[in-house]
Amino acid sequence: MKKNVLIIGAGGVGQVVAHKCAQHNDVLGDIHIASRTFAKCEAIIQSVHEKKSLKTAGKLVAHALDALNVEKTAELIRATNSQIVINVGSAFLNMSILTACIRTGAAYIDTAIHEDPLKICETPPWYGNYEWKRREECAKAGVTAVLGAGFDPGVVNAYAALARDEHFDRIDSIDIIDVNAGDHGRYFATNFDPEINFREFTGQVWSWQKGKWTSNKMFEVRKDWDLPVVGTRTTYMTGHDEIHSLSQNLGVPDIRFWMGFGERYITVFTVLKNLGLLSEQPIRTAEGQEVVPLKVVKAVLPDPSSLAPDYTGKTCIGDLVKGVKNGKPREVFIYNVSDHAEAYGEVGSQAISYTAGVPPVAAALLIAEGTWDVGRMANVEELPPQPFLGLLGRMGLPSRIKDEAGDRPLTFDTDGGGVAAKVAVRRAAAG
Amino acid sequence: MKKNVLIIGAGGVGQVVAHKCAQHNDVLGDIHIASRTFAKCEAIIQSVHEKKSLKTAGKLVAHALDALNVEKTAELIRATNSQIVINVGSAFLNMSILTACIRTGAAYIDTAIHEDPLKICETPPWYGNYEWKRREECAKAGVTAVLGAGFDPGVVNAYAALARDEHFDRIDSIDIIDVNAGDHGRYFATNFDPEINFREFTGQVWSWQKGKWTSNKMFEVRKDWDLPVVGTRTTYMTGHDEIHSLSQNLGVPDIRFWMGFGERYITVFTVLKNLGLLSEQPIRTAEGQEVVPLKVVKAVLPDPSSLAPDYTGKTCIGDLVKGVKNGKPREVFIYNVSDHAEAYGEVGSQAISYTAGVPPVAAALLIAEGTWDVGRMANVEELPPQPFLGLLGRMGLPSRIKDEAGDRPLTFDTDGGGVAAKVAVRRAAAG
Known part of the structure; x- marks a missing residue:
């Protein structure tokens, strides 16, 4: 204890x-x-x-x-x-x-x-x-x-472990899908620390495919998914923490992460990145001041916690797992749907x-x-x-x-x- | 002397x-x-x-x-x-x-x-x-x-004075049109000091219409013009220095300024402005550093003078003047066309x-x-x-x-x- x-x-x-x-x-x-x-x-x-x-x-x-x-x-x-x-x-x-x-x-x-x-x-x-x-x-x-x-990493890693333990004899692929179908009513805001948020997307996109590391550019690989509750949503293949442990621990050949993005996010991200405003390396202004552009961008964006009171809609995050059980191919989506307003009502976030x-x-x-x-x-x-x-x-x-038997709560x-x-x-x- | x-x-x-x-x-x-x-x-x-x-x-x-x-x-x-x-x-x-x-x-x-x-x-x-x-x-x-x-302000003011002196008995309107049909090959750059460039467009758009000051928002009023050499170009009504003297000195009821903008400029400007990155007011980063966002944007953008070697294409700037001469309505466009590469060849800009x-x-x-x-x-x-x-x-x-007699050089x-x-x-x- x-x-x-x-x-x-x-x-x-x-x-x-x-x-x-x-x-x-x-x-x-x-x-x-x-x-x-x-x-x-x-x-x-x-x-x-x-x-x-x-x-x-x-x-x-x-x-x-x-x-x-x-x-x-x-x-x-x-x-x-x-x-x-x-x-x-x-x-x-x-x-x-x-x-x-x-x-x-x-x-x-x-x-x-x-x-x-x-x-x-x-x-x-x-x-x-x-x-x-x-x-x-x-x-x-x-x-x-x-x-x-x-949640991701975290709960989605537990979903992968559960799939391995209870739902599959062999897993061929895990696609982790993270969609926020909520609306905060602002022109643009990140849902967590902008500095960390943007850093996720400014480098290469690492995925684990055919048992080895594969590199893509951000917004290079797009995929639309038809998801429970939130409906059809556009996502892009993204680098993410959990791929880096699941790939080493599960022996699954294909592990990818897909993040949902709206048009507005992509426009803002593309402009800021191309201008060099997402850089973590200090630059010097004409007046001689040394500044990290990304920290300035963070400072002008809304504090993510300030979005909570007006946030409506839901998130859907889960693992789409494909493989074989009892000699038969199967496909399972294990997921959670959360509601922004309910969360705010309970804990103010x-x-x-x-x-x-x-x-x-x-x-x-x-x-x-x-x-x-x-x-x-x-x-x-x-x-x-x-x-x-x-x-x-x-x-x-x-x-x-x-899964093939329908959509139901997971119980343990x-x-x-x-x-x-x-x-x-x-x-x-x-x- | x-x-x-x-x-x-x-x-x-x-x-x-x-x-x-x-x-x-x-x-x-x-x-x-x-x-x-x-x-x-x-x-x-x-x-x-x-x-x-x-x-x-x-x-x-x-x-x-x-x-x-x-x-x-x-x-x-x-x-x-x-x-x-x-x-x-x-x-x-x-x-x-x-x-x-x-x-x-x-x-x-x-x-x-x-x-x-x-x-x-x-x-x-x-x-x-x-x-x-x-x-x-x-x-x-x-x-x-x-x-x-x-040039603007400057030469376009002289064009207005010339129109008054030689081409019209009464001027009804002056539309100053400034189009850069050049290409610098970069994702985005301003053609002069970014700080001054953006400051032109972040406030209200003041124009002189029906003999009084009229206020619009930036990118609110669009007009396409068919111009000599550079062809049909999209412009937006913009606030500009010369309106503020011509309106007081010429007794002309309508004086407007139109600046050409490409889609890329509008996208970048809109993102930066909406995020607050064009602000001239200092903000404070999470680390406690006081920074003027606009000065950081200026620091990450290409130095306008660095664009010159690769710049191709032409500018067209002029005054479209409408009014009456000898009892007849007429319309005159007085303008200059300049070539980026020629200018660079002569003076390195x-x-x-x-x-x-x-x-x-x-x-x-x-x-x-x-x-x-x-x-x-x-x-x-x-x-x-x-x-x-x-x-x-x-x-x-x-x-x-x-004018009605064709398109020809101005001589004096x-x-x-x-x-x-x-x-x-x-x-x-x-x-």
């Missing part, structure tokens, strides 16, 4: 994580939230109190922290007696926070891959450049580090933040009760998917499956046992 | 001005060129020597100058014995350079209206906000100050810089010989247009007229006299 959670990062996802930790503080214990900007932590804590998200009376404390500073981060972990750290801060912080966890013995959870601010789209597999170099260190220290435990923020709290609960407290570094597909997906179903992210045998039984079915109770 | 010229500004237009002054240094005397960036002045001087533009052996000297500093500017005018100052620097410098001219008695010539860095699109007439407030001061000091003596840079040198020659040395502040339409247009014809910017009675006779017909001699 582990308890007391330190959340690092106070953006839209941090807001969801804080609410969800609060809803389960009977299991998780004290909740601390730390960010470079103290006021953002305070605003989140105020929101948790306003929505009465705390299940039982308990600690909920804000901290100012520069998480690039390993010593300060380790100090805060020790001072707060936190045994679990949920990192939903900037992607540049992973390695320093992981180091602090290894030093203190705290379990580590993140939702996106580590990035070097000055490098775009490094050599695949991306996890090999930073995270996996620390595997032995984690194992030696007995530190649980669950990598990429958001839109569905993109909601789908990214609920899973690391489910991971924290599974570490707290021991099921996922494996004492080593693991990507989500290396851990049992059933308890994770079962728990998520009761925490607001139910999964469905569509493990639903009756472990931490799952203790988890309040918040939405069902409210509804 | 005035002589010795100080050129302030070392961009693409400054390059043209330097070459053209050099070609006429027998009349103009010493030539000095000053800019914040000394190396840019040196590069221009090297280009003048390479192309052997100096007509006779004479002084051609580079200076570093912060022209916002009135005292330093006045010192340089005195130290160089310059009796004529050609200001082709940033539009933010006009008032400080004009002040230095008034203090020293030097004649002042500029090619664009004064702008306050923090204000966009002020109340019309724009000249009333800065320049015209100094009219009495100029008259009292006997200082000649010719405002807006580029493209045609946008060429058309803007040759006229202030013609104005300097007319001040040197006395014709335009009026000892007061004047916009171009307040000065005799014939000697100016005649001189320009022999300096590389010939004008044509298209004054061609035989004054400074005009002394001016080498550079192009004709070369051709």
Whole structure:
């Protein structure tokens, strides 16, 4: 049993994580939230109190922290007696926070891959450049580090593991499809940190095809999908974290990621990229000031968390898996549909933040009760998917499956046992 | 007789001005060129020597100058014995350079209206906000100050004055049309300082219609024109300097400005404007750095002077004038067509810089010989247009007229006299 959670990062996802930790503080214990900007932590804590998200009376404390500073981060972990750290801060912080966890013995959870601010789209597999170099260190220290435990990466990795365990004897391909059919009513905005968002698309598009890395340009490969609830949507093949672990862990020859984009996004992205405004490399103005263009673009765009109140529509994210079961070819789509307005009503964030923020709290609960407290570094597909997906179903992210037998909710045998039984079915109770 | 010229500004237009002054240094005397960036002045001087533009052996000297500093500017005018100052620097410098001219008695010539860095699109007439407030001061000091003596404003004002003097008894409307049908081969670039270029279009579009100021939005009013040489082109009604003086000086009820834009320009402009990247107001990045977005956009765009070597195609700029002559309605188009590659061959700049840079040198020659040395502040339409247009014809910017009698070169009675006779017909001699 582990308890007391330190959340690092106070953006839209941090807001969801804080609410969800609060809803389960009977299991998780004290909740601390730390960010470079103290006021953002305070605003989140105020929101948790306003929505009465705390299940039982308990600690909920804000901290100012520069998480690039390993010593300060380790100090805060020790001072707060936190045994679990949920990192939903900037992607540049992973390695320093992981180091602090290894030093203190705290379990580590993140939702996106580590990035070097000055490098775009490094050599695949991306996890090999930073995270996996620390595997032995984690194992030696007995530190649980669950990598990429958001929705994508995260839940989609669990879908892939579930497909492997229960639905296929052999998997030929996995297409991960991420579509936001929502509308925020603005001319243009990214749904999470613009800096990280644009960085995803400015380099090569790496996919895993015929058992090897394949490179394309962004917006080069287009595919339309007919999806449940949100209908037919246009997507483009995109590089994404989960391809870099699934390709190494599952032995599946074709793994691709498809992101939905509207015309407006493509126009804005194309203009900014062609002008050089998405560059992470500093330039000098005529007045002699040194500036990183991407950081200026980030500064002029709407704060993603400001979109939530007006956001309508739904997201659909899932794995289309093709392969063979009992000698017969089959095709299965395992997915979740989330609603922006419902997410905002519950935790004050839109569905993109909601789908990214609920899973690391489910991971924290599974570490707290021991099921996922494996004492080593693991990507989500290396851990049992059933308890994770079962728990998520009761925490607001139910999964469905569509196959030759139709479209139906996914249910799990493990639903009756472990931490799952203790988890309040918040939405069902409210509804 | 005035002589010795100080050129302030070392961009693409400054390059043209330097070459053209050099070609006429027998009349103009010493030539000095000053800019914040000394190396840019040196590069221009090297280009003048390479192309052997100096007509006779004479002084051609580079200076570093912060022209916002009135005292330093006045010192340089005195130290160089310059009796004529050609200001082709940033539009933010006009008032400080004009002040230095008034203090020293030097004649002042500029090619664009004064702008306050923090204000966009002020109340019309724009000249009333800065320049015209100094009219009495100029008259009292006997200082000649010719405002807006580029192509537009400048030559197009002379076209309007010529139409009034020679072609109409009553003018009903003047439509100034500025089309660049050239191709620089880049994804996107502005043809002069991006900061000034974008500032032209981010505010309201002021036009003079039915004898009063009318406001529209940018890209709201579109009109296609069938033009000589460049063919049918799409333009949009745009705010522009010359409307603000012609409307006050000519008594014409309708004066509009039409700028040609391609689809690419409109897309890029729309994205940048909607995102807030064209703002002249400082913003703060997440890291706490204070930055003016427009200055960052300027820094990532190609330096307009770098476009010249690959530029192909032509510009067409002119005045479509409608009115009555001898009781009959008539319509006249007075215009110039310039070629990017030809301009580059002669002076190392493209045609946008060429058309803007040759006229202030013609104005300097007319001040040197006395014709335009009026000892007061004047916009171009307040000065005799014939000697100016005649001189320009022999300096590389010939004008044509298209009316009910056809399309033919404009010629002037004054061609035989004054400074005009002394001016080498550079192009004709070369051709």
